[in-house]
Amino acid sequence: MSSHVFMDLSYLKTGNAKQKEAYEILTDLGIFGKLAAFSPVLAGTIPINIDIEGSDLDIICEMREPEVLAQILNAEYGSMQGYRMTRSETADGIVMVCNFASRSWPLEIFAQNRPVTEQNAFKHMVIEHRVLEYLGPGFRERVRALKKDGFKTEPAFARILRLEGDPYQTLLEMYDWNDEKLHPFLDQNWPGRS
Known part of the structure; x- marks a missing residue:
């Protein structure tokens, strides 16, 4: 999508x-x-x-x-x-x-x-969607589990992917990554891709 x-x-x-x-x-x-x-x-x-x-x-x-x-x-x-x-x-x-x-x-x-496409909420949703689509259902369930434990969405992604710094800012930076940069990073940080 x-x-x-x-x-x-x-x-x-x-x-x-x-x-x-x-x-x-x-x-x-x-x-x-x-x-x-x-x-x-x-x-x-x-x-x-x-x-x-x-x-x-x-x-x-x-x-x-x-x-x-x-x-x-x-x-x-x-x-x-x-x-x-x-x-x-x-x-x-x-x-x-x-x-x-x-x-x-x-x-x-x-x-x-x-413009809505330049707002942080939109960019966060798009990069999170790309990550979810690439890493599969196991990753999605791990995000949900952390959210049920009280994590906000972006900190949950940061925790699982071992992102450094401010999770909101780091995900905004990742929004601009192409697949050639994003996929190897995700493979390294979530070896359980399904």
Whole structure:
């Protein structure tokens, strides 16, 4: 699955049970239609099948007009269970995070003034997907096991692959690696490839 597949939710319709349920929820809420001007993409663990109980639906958006996005979110989802919105200033500008729940699924909408394909959440998902596809089901289960033990996704990958330094930054660097560089590194650090 190339990174372009993640741009269209339809891949979820043929996925596992949780992916199909996620598709239904997102379709019922109409999020991708209502936020179309903000290029929404589902990121995180659900798309790459490493979610665990309680994993949320992470939607990233490109936000050029914070007030417009805030108005849409407040109008469409403000009455949802647990609804809250926060804004903060970062070195990259304003970041907006909106949280709520639907059918007991937690949702998080993260928006910043950067194309979604250049956002860290997207890059992390793509490199993690490449690693998972190459290393196989044994690696996937090891990631899930660490996540169940309380590890966040990127630190779980770093622990298994013996990555040095900040796991978030190291995975971002690996995002740019081609297969000729990535595969030998993975073979060396995960000899149990299946």
